[in-house]
Amino acid sequence: MVMTILEAPVGAENWIALQEDYKKRTIQLPSQMTQTFLLQDVTDQTLWRIISVWKSRAALDEMRNSGETPTGVLMFRSVGSEPKLSIFNVSASAP
Secondary structure, eight states: OEEEEEEEEOOGGGHHHHHHHHHHHTSSOOTTEEEEEEEEOSSSTTEEEEEEEESOHHHHHHHHTTSSOOHHHHHHHHTTOOOEEEEEEOOOOOO
């Protein structure tokens, strides 16, 4: 399992637009993805993250090699932000 984190600052005037775009675009997840979350930092409310859980590194690479701009990137760009990507291997999990 692999987790990606897209992180970007979003101005307060764009918070609702980001939330609505996220809800719209995540009705149907890509087959390679198992979960996704939209997070807002409680200390710095302008800091937002989209965390996505992927079935495997191969599944993530399949999506990344498709030539399409990832949906999460498009969501941040639609509100004028350029996200930073981090990729993590999940070494353990609990229910």
